[in-house]
Amino acid sequence: MARVNMEHSVETALNSYLEEISDTELLSENVNIEEALSRILYEDIIVKKDHPPFDRALTDGYALKSGDISYATEASPVILRIIGEVNVGSKEKLSISPKEAVKISKGAFLPENADAVLLPEDVEPEKDYIKTVKSVVPENYVTRQGEDLKTGEVFIRKNRKLRPQDIGGIIGIGCRQVKVYKKPVVTIIPTGNELVPLDVEPDYHQIIASNGYVLKGFVEQIGGIGTTSTIVRDDLNRVKSAISKALEVSDMVLVSGGSSTGSKDNTLKAVESLENSKIIAHGVSMKPGGHVLLATVGGKPVIGLPGHPVSNMTCFNVFGKPVLRKLAGTPRSFWQERKETIKLDAFLAKNIKSPEGKEDYVRVRLFEEEDKKILAYPYTGKSSFLSTLVKSHGVIRIPAECIALYEGDRVEVMLF
Amino acid sequence: MARVNMEHSVETALNSYLEEISDTELLSENVNIEEALSRILYEDIIVKKDHPPFDRALTDGYALKSGDISYATEASPVILRIIGEVNVGSKEKLSISPKEAVKISKGAFLPENADAVLLPEDVEPEKDYIKTVKSVVPENYVTRQGEDLKTGEVFIRKNRKLRPQDIGGIIGIGCRQVKVYKKPVVTIIPTGNELVPLDVEPDYHQIIASNGYVLKGFVEQIGGIGTTSTIVRDDLNRVKSAISKALEVSDMVLVSGGSSTGSKDNTLKAVESLENSKIIAHGVSMKPGGHVLLATVGGKPVIGLPGHPVSNMTCFNVFGKPVLRKLAGTPRSFWQERKETIKLDAFLAKNIKSPEGKEDYVRVRLFEEEDKKILAYPYTGKSSFLSTLVKSHGVIRIPAECIALYEGDRVEVMLF
Secondary structure (H helix, E strand, O other), X not given: OOOOOOOEOHHHHXXXXXXXXXXXXXXXXXXXXXXXXXXXXXXXXXXXXXXXXXXXXXXXXXXXXXXXXXOOOOOOOEEEEEEEEEOOOOOOOOEOOOOEXXXXXXXXXXXXXXXXXXXXXXOEEEOOEEEEOOOOOOOOOEEOOOOOEOOOOEEEOOOOEOOHHHHHHHHHXXXXXXXXXXXXXXXXXEEOOOEEOOOOOOOOOOEEOOHHHHXXXXXXXXXXXXXXXXXXXXXXXXXXXXXXXXXXXXXXXXXXXXXXXXXXXHHHHHHHHOOOEEEEEEOEOEEOOOOOEEEEEOOEEEEEEOOOHHHHHHHHHHHHHHHHHHXXXXXXXXXXXXXXXXXXXXXXXXXXXXXXXXXXXEEEEEEEOOOOOEEEEEEOOOOOOHHHHXXXXXXXXXXXXXXXXXXOOEEEEEEO | OOOOOOOEOHHHHHHXXXXXXXXXXXXXXXXXXXXXXOOEEOOOEEOOOOXXXXXXXXXXXXXXXXXXXXXXXXXXXXXXXXXXXXXXXXOOOOEOOOOEEEEEOOOOEOOEOOOEEEOHHHOEEEOOEEEEOOOOOOOOOEXXXXXXXXXXXXXXXXXXXXXXXXXXXXXXXXXXXXEEEOOOEEEEEEEOOOEEOOOOOOOOOOEEOOHHHHHHHHHHHHOOEEEEOOOEOOOHHHHHHHHHHHHHHOOEEEEEOOOOHHHHHHHHHHHHHOOOEEEEXXXXXXXXXXXXXXXXXXXXXXXXXXXXXHHHHHHHHHHHHHHHHHHOOOOOOHHHHHHHOOEEEEEEOOOEEOOOOOEEEEEEEEEEOOOOOEEEEEEOOOOOOHHHHHHOOEEEEEOOOOOEEOOOOEEEEEEO
């Protein structure tokens, strides 16, 4: 049995791993804009024509030259001749001369020489004329061609994860397709002699393979396509052939170990025996999940995750997630990052001991007190426990050098 | 033209609206667990059998009675007889007598009378015997039947939005289907003479209908099913028949107004003329979006949204979102709420004036400074502008009674 090397810190291991895949060429594809929600932009979107495309009225009213009525008062009202009417949808281009106005509806073409719109309530209409005692400033209720967006400017920078309003904006400037990153395909391989598939009633000593569904869910939330292979028994050749087959059709492979010690070694040996494989770390000083295997085969990431549900999820979140985000072309602007990783300040409700030299990921259950203070109750349950997975609201990270945290300590909780 | 009544505050209008739909009966459906990600639980999930289902070993090693080796030391090692071996997947139920042990693998059945597991490295194996100089505490590396979850306990409370790990947990306790809230169907009706569909090249005075795509995106992110109808012209009868048809197949209807004044009135008149209609508010003291129409027809919410993209989205977020969340059976626990609405503290980078008596929603662009302080630059662009929609990162809410905020003021930004 190969001994697990626990020398790597989480940070070193993760950085080496990200460095290792930094040259991976990310592929793009064109998608119709109505299917682009939550996809990640591969290139900047450039404005192709001015928006608005012409000068227009921002309200119903009367388009006029503001200079014509700049001296209008109760004592000396100004009278303007109505030379026509423009409605939304009308293509007519009118032009006004001094002391003339045009009845206009919101969104319609501003007549040539007009520079403002007067509200209907500020006007006394009389057959072909209007009388007003109000003056307006130039540009009142008017928007000019290109005032919103100018031809050639960058509308949205690449790497943004598209929000509903971005889809609307992109349609608004006349694009019908966008170039986005291809979704990375992640194959999840559940291994373990004790595992049975979901549609089989497990015998009393068997376990339904559930990690694959958890990993698939995370993969899809991050923006990948997750597929779970059939269960592979703890046999070196079968594990090797499953990884090899998965690599043919995937950008990343997750081998979800059985809970027996043997299966972990099979993953290591299988990866080592594949051509162009490279072991980045086998064993990281963290808890739970110290037995993780970080490798690449032909430049593609292959991660061996421990089988216990809590270790499995923790290792995926610590290593799999950042790697997959990189492959998915994930947003880098700080505010989109904030949306993806939600952190809360809380106060620890109980003392926790933490192993020296290991980064410790402790699940917590949160309670909000009446004064809005949030208390975090640590879940120190065993890593095989389903209850800690499901009943915890988030996780706190205790650095390797820290050996204890105390009741009342302020902690940062990553919600999950 | 019906005058817009601006008397309602946002809070009054929203509360009346939520109150109005509070009796709506929410429907449920059973879905397979592998399709239940992000669905909202309709009923508590109860544990049906103990987990673990039997006492088992948490590591490879030797199962024994801790009392047998409690006096083991270097000076007086203890010798135990190996009476057999249990592996994961083996169904054999062994039983040990005093001074006996069983070789065991991780996850395997704990033999009867054993109460601890000793690690292989703490043992000197000899043919049918092991010798040890180490003592162990009772329950060392052992987990007991039901220690994780007990039959009959509540595993997950209803109304939780299911996370990947919840799916894993539910599979782990042997459920293959869950009862979740049915997704509410929301029909979006784009109205306006100036609108053309996405597949038509707009003439210079026309606009591609984009609000429907934005609303559909939000509806789906909240957990509804969004469908956008064909564009309806600004004609009372057509608007009326479109709403009426939509109500037959939907739980909620959004009428997205054209930008002309006429279309807003058509929505009001159309709704008023339908049987069992009730106007909750027509006009709310907010900016942008003061012209919103909040109504029900036969108890189903019908919202008339202004056509300008910024007003459209703001009104949907302020009124449509909470109403739809209610219909979708959305989670109520504070930590899941935190995940859904992400707020950041920022400092205003410029003074803003705000209209007195109106709740003001100001879009902001965020910049993170080197010291992690976040600056919020207000976007005071016109509500027809696509640039403010796309380039802003979030929104700040200025209460009705506040008429200005100043550079350096601390503000809470809702990211969108």
